[in-house]
Amino acid sequence: MQFVTIDSWPTTKPVDYRPELEDGNVLFFPSTPFAFPEKSKEFLRNINFAGGSIHKNVAYRPASDRVTGVELEASKSERLRAILREYSQAVVQFTAQVLPQYAPYWKLDYASFRPLEEENRHLPVNKRNDLIHTDAFPSRPTNGDLIMRVFTNIHPTKTRNWIITDPFCIVAERYARDAGLGKIAEGANSGSGRILHSSARLLKSMGLPVVPRSAYDRFMLHFHEYLKRNGDFQKNTPKYSFNFPPGATWITFTDIVPHSVLSGQHALEQTFIIARHSMANPANAPIAILEQLCGEPMV
């Protein structure tokens, strides 16, 4: 596990960064490698989120150009939307230059703004950011594709402090069976499991609010919480800490790289769903590792 520092962007020679990311490393740009005006950062930092007007984070949905998770007066919410749109577009353009092999096949997911201090947040266990975990989205199953996220620390002075641990292949080898991998894979591949999944897909196609989840998505969702609740893992897994300075941007697969955020305030983030077939080494995809461990197909 390592942090791969890219001091100046663009680089003089094109580099294929996929193997670094897929091995569970973090691409680290010490200063913001794309244009994002100071005025926009200032506006974001100065929004007053006191009084419970915010959900966990503020989310921006590029596909529908919508902001969710926050209630603000109309003029402020319009400006917020414009700034998050601007950030999202700048990150997409930049990331397509860094990782051109992924870009033609990725699915653009949500962007988010994380305005609250992470230290001492009072959140339920499954939402806590300070416990080491792999990411999985309850409402957006990936069917074996991967979650890649680009973060930017926009705090003027404070670092954003992360802990990461060994990549998914090592953590899964140690804990996936105990987390119930065999049972979840078998259940999904059984006759009744297949009928249930087909029915969920049918209901979704009819417009009902149902989320059909593959065995992979069910496991990953469960594993996210399993790791957070596993005292042995939290205590004994090797910990590599990194304090991302103000202005830094970093890219990583947050399903391959178990991570936690101990402190920091005011971060922006854009998520990409990376197609498994566009990986340099598809054997590093969590789904490939899980299928190898349980001997069953998981989508």
Ligand SMILES: [Fe+2]
């Ligand atoms: Fe996370």
